[in-house]
Amino acid sequence: MTARQWGERRLDEPTPSEVKQLVAYVKANAVPRRNSRGGAHAAENLISALRCLYNRAVDDGLVEEKDNPARKV
Secondary structure, X not given: OOHHHHXXXXXXXXXXXXXXXXXXXXXXXXXXXXXXXXXXXXXXXXXXXXXXHHHHHHHOOOOOHHHOHHHHO
């Protein structure tokens, strides 16, 4: 699963395993820099952003807390 495949998906569609696949994809395809940690920082930023997004969606009643896939990663 690539990031481009997520563009048309609803917030309640991705599963925790798909989030993990996306994190692995981002980590593997991060642009290496001199101070790189092998994509770990990119993966951490993605997880943080997804958790923020899903927390706002839960707060706004768009998804249920139990359906928050980022919480389980």
